[in-house]
Amino acid sequence: xxxxxxxxxxxxxxxRAVEIITHEGSVHRGIIGDVDNSRVYLQPLNxxxxxxxxxxxxxxxxxxxxxxxALGSIATLALLPLFFI
Amino acid sequence: xxxxxxxxxSLFGVGGAHPGGLKLTKTILSREYIDQEKSxxxxxxxxxxxxxxxxxxxxxxxxxxxxxxxxxxxATQRFSSLQLPIKVIDGSVEKMPHFDGLFDxxxxxxxxxxxxxxxxxxxxxxxxxxxxxxxxxxxVLEESLSEEELKTLVDFxxxxxxxxxxxxxxxxxxxxxxxxxxxxYKQPLDDNDIDxxxxxxxxxxxxxxxxxxxxxxxxxxxxxxxKLGYYIFRCC
Numbered sequence: 001x002x003x004x005x006x007x008x009x010x011x012x013x014x015x016r017a018v019e020i021i022t023h024e025g026s027v028h029r030g031i032i033g034d035v036d037n038s039r040v041y042l043q044p045l046n047x048x049x050x051x052x053x054x055x056x057x058x059x060x061x062x063x064x065x066x067x068x069x070a071l072g073s074i075a076t077l078a079l080l081p082l083f084f085i
Numbered sequence: 086x087x088x089x090x091x092x093x094x095s096l097f098g099v100g101g102a103h104p105g106g107l108k109l110t111k112t113i114l115s116r117e118y119i120d121q122e123k124s125x126x127x128x129x130x131x132x133x134x135x136x137x138x139x140x141x142x143x144x145x146x147x148x149x150x151x152x153x154x155x156x157x158x159x160a161t162q163r164f165s166s167l168q169l170p171i172k173v174i175d176g177s178v179e180k181m182p183h184f185d186g187l188f189d190x191x192x193x194x195x196x197x198x199x200x201x202x203x204x205x206x207x208x209x210x211x212x213x214x215x216x217x218x219x220x221x222x223x224x225v226l227e228e229s230l231s232e233e234e235l236k237t238l239v240d241f242x243x244x245x246x247x248x249x250x251x252x253x254x255x256x257x258x259x260x261x262x263x264x265x266x267x268x269x270y271k272q273p274l275d276d277n278d279i280d281x282x283x284x285x286x287x288x289x290x291x292x293x294x295x296x297x298x299x300x301x302x303x304x305x306x307x308x309x310x311x312k313l314g315y316y317i318f319r320c321c
Contacts, residue, residue: 016282031097031285043287047296079282083272083306084094084102085195085224085242085315 006071010035017045017080022073029080039068045080086294090242091199093298095155098286100134103195103222104270104315108281110135110194113220113317119143123189126150126212128178129196132286133160133171139192140169148188150174150181159286179204184212193221195315198244206260219262219320222270225250227314234309241305253318262320270315 013032020028020040030042094102101107119125123145127136130149140147149164149171151157157175164171176182178193179200191213197205209219226247230238239246248256250267257265273281 012279013282015284015286016279017285031287033287043285043291045296045299047293047300079279081281082283083104084099084283084302085104085198085306 006040006074006077007035007037009077010040010071013077013079017082018042019076019078019080020069020074021076022069023075024073028069035071036068038072039070040074041068086292088292088294088298090298090302091153093295093302094131095153095159096288096291096295097299098132098155098159098288100132100284100286101194102131102283104272105222106281106283107134107138109222109270109317110138110192111280113222114139114143114192117190117218117220119145119190121145124148124187125190125192126184126188127192127194128209129193129199130160130173131156132284133163133173134284135192135194136160136171137163137167137169140164140171141167146172148172148174148184150176150178152177155288163286178208181208181212186212186214186217188213189217191217191219193219193223195222195224197221198223198248199242201245202248202256203259206256206262210261216321219257219318221318221320223248223253223316223318225253225314225316226312228312230309230312238305238309238313241301247313250316253316257318257320264319264321266319268317268319270317272315 010032015032017031028042029046030044032040033043034041121144125139125145125147127147127149130136130151133149136147136149149160151160157173161173178196191209226249235247254265
């Protein structure tokens with residue numbers, strides 16, 4: 001999908017929890033903190049250490065919003081239905 | 086530092102931290118007659134998402150109360166950036182200021198459960214007008230749990246105890262509410278549009294320990310999915 005599509009979607013979803021899957025197949029769950037012309041920056045919702053065999057390679061070594069995900073690498077982006085009481 | 090579930094909500098700045106989110110809030114309010122003359126108290130207002138919605142939509146008098154400094158700050162920021170004339174009160178629902186008979190509606194969105202319920206309901210009755218309405222969305226114990234399971238939930242969420250529907254009904258009656266209508270909230274299956282998705286106002290860098298709490302919460306939610314329910318109570 002066109003780059004502009006994910007840019008405007010990320011703008012619209014700023015402050016929301018999303019799951020992004022990239023073309024390489026990595027999965028990122030986090031809250032959209034910021035978006036610029038080329039990247040979207042997430043506050044991760046999972047700890048950096050591996051949980052149940054999952055590995056979020058991109059988070060390794062990057063605290064907080066990290067290095068961001070290139071908008072061009074996004075394959076799918078969906079809102080996460082989180083539940084709070 | 087040891088964080089609690091409520092710390093987690095405040096540092097993540099979870100807006101609409103109750104089952105159903107803002108969408109359910111809108112539905113519940115749409116069933117009431119609310120004009121500009123009405124006065125509404127939003128207890129445990131959190132980041133102020135609901136209060137802001139009410140003030141914009143109904144243009145009535147809105148008072149928002151919370152006792153968490155982080156939440157109060159986030160709510161105040163939200164209201165001033167939207168230029169909404171909402172009164173923000175730093176206080177506890179168990180012992181409110183001298184608001185006797187002031188409000189037409191009180192909204193408690195998963196707030197009363199986290200307090201001493203009897204005390205809080207007495208306070209609600211006191212600050213409501215004689216025909217005032219309490220609208221509450223609260224957690225309910227649907228099936229009996231072992232002592233150990235109950236302790237896990239009560240300790241994690243920091244609630245005094247889990248109440249069944251009939252416990253809630255009795256407590257409402259004891260506090261002087263005469264008409265009590267009770268509806269179960271059914272979580273929609275395709276719960277992923279922007280109106281139901283949670284809005285976050287993050288406090289700077291998030292400590293890994295908060296992520297741990299979030300994970301535990303997700304785990305408990307899944308484990309007790311069929312044993313805990315969420316109900317909408319309308320009392321007057």
